[in-house]
Amino acid sequence: MKKKIYDILVVGSGLSSLSFIDSYLEKNDKIDIISFKKTKKIFSQINNKHILKILPPQMIGEEKQVLDYFSINKIFIKNKTKIFGSLEFGGLSNYWGLQIDKNIKKDLIHYSTKTQKKIINSFIEIFIKQNLLGEVDKNNQNLFEKNPYIDEELLKNNKFFKTEEPILAFRKKARGKKINLNLINEKKESLTANNFFKRNLKNRKIIFHNYFVEKISKYKKQIILQCSNGFQKKTFITKKLVLGCGTLVTTKLIMDYLKINTEIKINHHPRLFSLYFSKKKWVNKMNFQPSHFHLKLKNNPSLFTADFRPGNKLIIDALIKFKKILFPLKFLLNFLREYFIFSNIFIHPKYSNLYIKKQNNHFVVYSKKNYQNKLFKEFGKKIYTFLKSSKKIFPLYINYFPGYGADFHYFGTLLMGNLKKSILNENCQLNKNKNIYIVDGSALKFQNNKYPLGVIMANARRIGKEI
Ligand SMILES: Cc1cc2nc3c(=O)[nH]c(=O)nc-3n(C[C@H](O)[C@H](O)[C@H](O)COP(=O)(O)OP(=O)(O)OC[C@H]3O[C@@H](n4cnc5c(N)ncnc54)[C@H](O)[C@@H]3O)c2cc1C
Incomplete structure (x- = not known):
């Protein structure tokens, strides 16, 4: 045939x-x-x-x-x-x-x-x-309510950092009103x-x-x-x-x-995970809230991008799976999760490995090579110093490098x-x-x-x- x-x-x-x-x-x-x-x-x-x-x-x-x-x-x-x-x-x-x-x-x-x-x-x-959320130009926007806890207001007069807003990959039409992210059906509406x-x-x-x-x-x-x-x-x-x-x-x-x-x-x-401890609850009802803004260096915006999201059940489950020793604290971690601020810091591909x-x-x-320690510490510290100066977090943070490829x-x-x-x-x-x-x-x-x-x-x- x-x-x-x-x-x-x-x-x-x-x-x-x-x-x-x-x-x-x-x-x-x-x-x-x-x-x-x-x-x-x-x-x-x-x-x-x-x-x-x-x-x-x-x-x-x-x-x-x-x-x-x-x-x-x-x-x-x-x-x-x-x-x-x-x-x-x-x-x-x-x-x-x-x-x-x-x-x-x-x-x-x-x-x-x-x-x-x-x-x-x-x-x-x-x-x-x-029908994605955010704005590609003035004629095309589906605006959503941003969480005021960590937002661009913090950066108004910052010498080193600037913000950029991402597009959020959820489907919803604003019809003149701002969309409340907590009412989004995450499973059905994500891209x-x-x-x-x-x-x-x-x-x-x-x-x-x-x-x-x-x-x-x-x-x-x-x-x-x-x-x-x-x-x-x-x-x-x-x-x-x-x-x-x-x-x-x-x-x-x-x-x-x-x-x-x-x-x-x-x-x-290459990605660095950071965890900061917030002074106030960052209330959110989503399973996995995306970051509402990205933080970049003013003088070298492509060097890294940091995003911020509140702790959620999915992240706590992953944490416990990875560090089994934390299992007895699961209830407490979930109770406190809205005081956790997680950040992904994605780094320029010239550091690809x-x-x-x-x-x-x-x-x-x-x-092959191993850059992470010095470089990542430096970036992590810059962001921590900024958040601390905003008086939004306690003077304590954890950085964790999950390995090359885990981005x-x-x-x-x-x-x-x-x-x-x-x-x-x-x-x-x-x-x-x-x-x-x-x-x-x-x-x-x-x-x-x-x-x-x-x-x-x-x-x-x-x-x-x-x-
Ligand atoms: C947890 C997670 C979070 C992420 N977050 C973001 C984010 O916030 N923003 C962002 O921009 N990107 C993000 N990414 C990256 C994003 O998922 C990828 O860039 C994207 O999936 C690439 O799409 P793709 O179609 O090229 O590849 P894939 O989605 O991997 O699709 C590849 C397809 O090829 C098929 N395939 C593979 N091998 C074969 C084979 N031998 N024969 C036939 N078919 C085959 C697979 O079944 C699949 O259908 C994230 C990824 C993960 C895993």
Whole structure:
């Protein structure tokens, strides 16, 4: 029997692929996706258990998925690195946080003005279509009530710091009034891959193939995908291929395809966790409140971004899981949680310390140097000093570095456009095969933006219109 040849196949069903598909289907009537759903079969053979030492609160209970993701994709994570992944409908996009940077332009300056405009337009379209909270310009805003405990008022006359407001990835329309975040249905209204699919794509003609891709190769003008579902192998043939498997897997598939045996640096934003003790209760009724503002250095805004959120049940559960010794204090910690202020401090990708390399028939992810102590202490102290001077916290804080990779922001391995070492052109096509398109974070770099998903989705949406 003659094998079916697809015109186009998308791999992955995270927010990058779905954003691509959403705009692709504006002009086309159907699409096929290869993406693997949760399964009971246990794949985990590669010993990656050390990465589970601290699962982010959103991913607690998903241990098997995380391990299977690496086993299936034959990626071995060396000790000390804490990269995460989860192979199921939506991948990491189903656990992702709640904030998007809105000043995306600064990270697009390497591209032609035409490309910059297209990505920015797609970004605004996503904001409007998904009814996100915040403001992209004066005409497009869904304003929400900010918590006055830690807000931009604190920084009015600050010499060193400035604030930026993120977009919050919840759906809601303001209709002239400010939205009360405590009344948001977090599960239903957040921008996860599953919710995006239900809202925008459920009634479209999308055919899911429940397989994972093991290898890509070329035959004449076509692309061959060798896939498996753990029991059976299957081969797909396509004229055009769109990869949105998340940076790690897309990078490994392309390294294999291009026979790159040298190491590739994975860009990321090393993260420091800080805990401060507030003098007053920071009342909030959300399970996981996003930060209402980001703190940056005035003289070097891309060096780091700090965000602030009150303690919540999910974070306390994660804390206890990680430090079992705290279990007898669970009740007390929950009682006091609204006095805790948690901060993520995401650092410039020049301090990235993750690498991927092919080794025999699998891939290894590892880190090399160890910067964290001096650098992180310095940043942590700066922020603590600022909060202390505001008289909002007690003179006590805890910094914790969860390891390289535990920021979940992996990007910039293949890069597009005119950048050094670009493997892709400005349309995100592989220079060596224009029929392969990359729509996830591996094509982009985020120096100013420390919350990359908005740009990833906007770029994928742009490619979906143009392909
Ligand atoms: C807890 C957490 C909090 C986060 N918070 C934020 C935040 O606040 N702001 C922000 O901007 N970003 C945040 N991120 C990062 C964000 O989640 C990622 O940037 C985003 O998920 C990337 O989307 P993606 O579609 O490229 O990849 P993914 O969401 O990982 O999707 C990849 C897809 O590919 C599929 N896949 C993988 N391997 C294969 C294979 N071999 N064959 C077929 N399919 C495959 C997966 O099943 C999945 O469908 C957070 C991440 C986590 C985990």
